[in-house]
Amino acid sequence: MPVKLSGGGGDHEEEARIEIVPLIDIMFFLLASFMLVSLSMTQIHRINVKVPQASTAVHDAKPPTIHLAIDAQGVTTWDTAIVTPTEITNRLKNLPVTDETRVLIAADEETRHKSIVAVIDAIRAAKVEKYGFETKTPSK
Incomplete structure (x- = not known):
């Protein structure tokens, strides 16, 4: 359920949302890092x-x-x-x-x-x- 932000005297309402794409990028980076570290340990x-x-x-x-x-x-x-x-x-x-x-x-x-x-x-x-x-x- 989106959160409604109000204030500032404007009539338009903005919905707060969490951007998933940057989180996915970070997860892929961490996955690749852990894979490289584990390969270097062999x-x-x-x-x-x-x-x-x-x-x-x-x-x-x-x-x-x-x-x-x-x-x-x-x-x-x-x-x-x-x-x-x-x-x-x-x-x-x-x-x-x-x-x-x-x-x-x-x-x-x-x-x-x-x-x-x-x-x-x-x-x-x-x-x-x-x-x-x-x-x-x-x-x-």
Whole structure:
């Protein structure tokens, strides 16, 4: 029901009304902002590798602090940057290593053993004790 405004000595009456279009514009702006913020919160940590299956794999609820990936050709990446074993050791030494510091290694199932051992040696050289391998559970 519209509200009637009176006053000012004029004979014409004006109806007060709420403009919906600016409210809709604001709502679309907020929706777009929340969508962009939520997309920026998702993190892509590494390259895509085909990890091997393990029937005894255990799900770890705590996310690791460092993600390393080794592709089928033996190229190692830290998040999305290509690194050498020496760079891995140097970067780990520069990080504040705590008891909670953990490294997750995602090695492609076609990766040579030599590449994996080089990454493990680089992690151990930086005095990081907690590391693990990413696997997937077999499909049933």
